[in-house]
Amino acid sequence: MKQIRGGVTAAKGFLASGMHVGIRKNKEKKDLALVWSERMCAAAAVYTTNKVKGQPLIVSREHLSDGKAQAIIVNSGNANTCTGEAGIAAAKRMAALVAERLPVKPEDVVVASTGVIGQLLDVSVIEAGMDSLVAGLSKAGYLDAREAIMTTDTVKKELAVQFELKGKTVTIGAMAKGSGMIHPNMATMLSFITTDCAIDQPLLQKALSESVRRSYNRVSVDGDTSTNDMVVILANGMAENPIITSLDDDYQEFCEALDWLNIQMARSIARDGEGATKLIECVVEGASDEEKAEQLAKGVICSSLVKTAFFGADANWGRILCALGYTRNDFDPEKVDVSFESASGFISVCKNGAPLPFSEEKAKKILSYQEVTVYVDLHEGDAQATAWGCDLSYEYVRINGDYRT
Amino acid sequence: MKQIRGGVTAAKGFLASGMHVGIRKNKEKKDLALVWSERMCAAAAVYTTNKVKGQPLIVSREHLSDGKAQAIIVNSGNANTCTGEAGIAAAKRMAALVAERLPVKPEDVVVASTGVIGQLLDVSVIEAGMDSLVAGLSKAGYLDAREAIMTTDTVKKELAVQFELKGKTVTIGAMAKGSGMIHPNMATMLSFITTDCAIDQPLLQKALSESVRRSYNRVSVDGDTSTNDMVVILANGMAENPIITSLDDDYQEFCEALDWLNIQMARSIARDGEGATKLIECVVEGASDEEKAEQLAKGVICSSLVKTAFFGADANWGRILCALGYTRNDFDPEKVDVSFESASGFISVCKNGAPLPFSEEKAKKILSYQEVTVYVDLHEGDAQATAWGCDLSYEYVRINGDYRT
Secondary structure: OEEEOOHHHOOOOEEEEEEOOOOOOOOOOOOEEEEEEEEEEEEEEEEOOOOOOOHHHHHHHHHHHHOEEEEEEEEEOOOOOOOHHHHHHHHHHHHHHHHOOOOOOHHHEEEEEEOOOOOOOOHHHHHHHHHHHHHOOEHHHHHHHHHHOOOOOOOOEEEEEEEEEOOEEEEEEEEEEOOOOOOOOOOOOEEEEEEOOOEOHHHHHHHHHHHHHHOHHHEEOOOOOOOOOEEEEEEOOOOOOOOEOOOOHHHHHHHHHHHHHHHHHHHHHHHOOOOOOOEEEEEEEEEOOHHHHHHHHHHHHHOHHHHHHHHOOOOOOHHHHHHHHOOOOOOOHHHOEEEEEEOOEEEEEEEOOEEOOOOHHHHHHHHOOOEEEEEEEOOOOOEEEEEEEEOOOHHHHHHHHOOOO | OEEEOOHHHOOOOEEEEEEOOOOOOOOOOOOEEEEEEEEEEEEEEEEOOOOOOOHHHHHHHHHOOOOEEEEEEEEEOOOOOOOHHHHHHHHHHHHHHHHOOOOOOHHHEEEEEEOOOOOOOOHHHHHHHHHHHHHOOEHHHHHHHHHHOOOOOOOOEEEEEEEEEOOEEEEEEEEEEOOOOOOOOOOOOEEEEEEOOOEOHHHHHHHHHHHHHHOHHHEEOOOOOOOOOEEEEEEOOOOOOOOEOOOOHHHHHHHHHHHHHHHHHHHHHHHOOOOOOOEEEEEEEEEOOHHHHHHHHHHHHHOHHHHHHHHOOOOOOHHHHHHHHOOOOOOOHHHOEEEEEEOOEEEEEEEOOEEOOOOHHHHHHHHOOOEEEEEEEOOOOOEEEEEEEEOOOHHHHHHHHOOOO
């Protein structure tokens, strides 16, 4: 498996485009993206578990109910959520605008929106830009598309990998937006994955669901599960590998590539959390089962007090034990070890739940790096899980204290 | 019922003192408090549900297992938590130091600590100050005691109320510390309540547990449930009211006074959350049951995105719906109404889950006050619940980015 360039259009038969149509006031910021596959795709998705679901999600879920799709239209600047019937009509209209210009039925178009909640989306500005958007579809269009889906993101999130299946080159590419309101639960922020792999739709859904559990669902920026989280994968089969129809070696290889890609995407979303100055990775090991390890790791990266301590590069490990404790998982606090690691080195600060003498200076240096790993060993079994988050900074407060204006 | 001065020593027979002994470096900051009742008290408590429990809690729970106590010793500056066997010995020694100087057994002394987690507590400095601390016991001592238990608190939290029971005046007083790591769950931050009411211990425990559920347990500052949360009530019977032994009118009256006091204390803890510039009160009404209303109200006040929006006085009600949605409670998002109220006025911003036109200027003015109430109406039943929180500010990040140094 190797990493390649090209993001969401890296796989055969996929084109994309992105532009500013005017949903956002800032003309420098692209706000509408389109992804198109030359052939009909097997499609799978996972959605937010938030009881309040964005209108585009409701429409996309309906469109994807037959396991097929050929296009994705996404706008930023307005989430089209909590907008009632008018919002449903707006989301359907977005799909129709694509179908009027490309050989595709509206029901095979996925619709997604991200931005402010609770404001009606003006579809007329989208309509005005549609001809240019469709005309702009190209292999290089991934560059504009990845930009058009960003909100407070500061870094473009995309990736593509290639691997061989029975002598055929298979590619998987993706683009995502993250930043704030990030605490995916059985779903995720917006992430769009394209592949030319030939794979049966039920297996595509299975591979996606399992991969999401180990990647996006282990990220948290602020504990707020969005109303619009969605991961979609489109597989058009143009790699011409023998179609994957069972849980065989080919399926495993596909899953391995998909997992790697999704975990990298998840890490980049955490790293670019709103206001974040660093990525916090928490590895809980020596657990009796993976689910417990996952809950504990997420507990650590979600704690406001842990997050602010990391912002201050303060080795306040007591807060890590406190956060583990309130996840309500059963473990023996007097067996817990805690260590920190970064490019600067490794340091153990707690053994058997009690303080170890350590150099504050060395700890500060380790915690000052941009990627820091917390190791928690429960000493009760062999299971482990990793979760990703970011620190809580002044900048998070600034961004979110005045988001709408 | 009327509010009076005197805090934790307002009730008959209670004395207190507080002083700086040297647990903290800053000599201006008192760090040790003692509360003493002339007579043995019926005692009840609720504790943190965090799996990691502070050593003082473990010792206090043992001491309170017989439902009796006569003294409380509390230090700030060090939580004596994650300190292993040495920490248990330190907490027991604190009780013994009281018993060596007052007519009380160590097992009738409640021990509490608050401050940094994971550092050994040096009991020798407490021992050195004990004679002065005991000599300082007085009615006016509540002034020093309330100060000695504070950490990053900026406001002293105390209250006392009086009411009549069968011609006898009964008093309940309290002092508390709050500020950070505040997300009590079936327990609370440190709060010490004293009363001269004569009441059977099992009824005292029942009254306390139910009151805590409706007060402290509905507060959150940062979602972090502390390892050291504890509410203790001591009742010495010196009001000479006929002892309360059943769920009669006297019990109801006692509960009413206790609830009122605890809710005021809870509000003041939320209002003085670390870095808070305002109190956020969320009232969820029209719910099918109280538990759901409570979970939804807590969901709103715990959301980092809601909290930062309030800091910016931004009427971003979409975040409120989003927060309601991810509590995983069943409700119909398309029936939800949202309004804001403060001393400046009242404004409705969302009806049936969809936007209402409203004046941004008026909303900003309402949200700029120091106490703001969010009303959420589910239109599905008659139950309601209120939760209290605070905004998330730059100051919270500053305080917690560098707490230990």
